[in-house]
Amino acid sequence: MEDCRTSTTPLEVNHKLSRYGGEEFNDMKKYQSLVGSLIYATLTRPDLSYAVGVLSQFMHCPKKTHWIAAQRVLRYIKGTLSEGLYYGFTSDTRIKVFSDADWAGDSDDRRSTHGYLCYVGDKLVSWCSKKQHTVALSSTEAEYKGMVEAAKEVIWLKTLMKSFEIDHSTPIIFGDNMSSLYLAANPVFHARTKHIEIQYHFLREKVLDKEIEVMYTPTKEQVADMMTKSLDGPKLQRFKDMASIKKTEKTSIDD
Known part of the structure; x- marks a missing residue:
């Protein structure tokens, strides 16, 4: 995925990912490994939280559509590698x-x-x-x-x-x-x-x-x-x- 094109969003708008129907993904361990890594990324990237939360629901029954969606998250990350949470000085503690x-x-x-x-x-x-x-x-x-x-x-x-x-x-x-x-x-x-x-x-x-x-x-x-x-x-x-x-x-x- 190092040379892939980037994506502007982690998931498609109005996505219809489901555990029913669709072609099975034949490498469950590969899918689980990728989603596990993406879960780790959410510790510092809140903008990934929803997409990764959706993908993690299919760990036991991944489909081809789920794998493609997970790859989209990687393409989004590639385009936003330089982004992170910014903490400037403030005295406000509310x-x-x-x-x-x-x-x-x-x-x-x-x-x-x-x-x-x-x-x-x-x-x-x-x-x-x-x-x-x-x-x-x-x-x-x-x-x-x-x-x-x-x-x-x-x-x-x-x-x-x-x-x-x-x-x-x-x-x-x-x-x-x-x-x-x-x-x-x-x-x-x-x-x-x-x-x-x-x-x-x-x-x-x-x-x-x-x-x-x-x-x-x-x-x-x-x-x-x-x-x-x-x-x-x-x-x-x-x-x-x-x-x-x-x-x-x-x-x-x-x-």
Whole structure:
């Protein structure tokens, strides 16, 4: 793949990767080895998280289409080898989290994918892209579950910062779904949300105790969108800029 042409995105927009149908890929170990390496790459490249998360779902039954998709990720990496997370100086220590979910995005089991990006000030320090364990019956439920996972990460970051004796104000979770935001802040059970498991109301408790704030952000500013679905080139680049994923400047030895 060293001489391959590059790709502007890790996955095709509106991809339809499935475990059913299609030609089998005859070298499962090769596929598993590649995806395992890509998982390692996501430790410093959040823009790869969604694509690698999708590919990792087919480790036990790879198809030719999955192998081609994995090669596309390599072509994307080749075109962005000089990119990485940029951390400039700032005195801002407030925890901000962008949380999003793609409702029923998996064509096989209709489970949703949620994702979040955690910032301390304007520094991206933690991120996640994961398919939910149960089927969400509405976009509100999918978004709400995603915000709960983001809240767990917030609590962990607060504890970590406290151990370092770093002062910070109340963390904020940004979402672009008004219904899930209302559900997080409203203690009244609605008929359409009675089925949501009690464990997910952990977020509401933290909001009522003023340990966490939830706030609306427009979809075009929802950087976590790249953690839940495949985007076109311009959208992905805009969110990468918001996540401070930038090209590194090469310097000479004399510099």
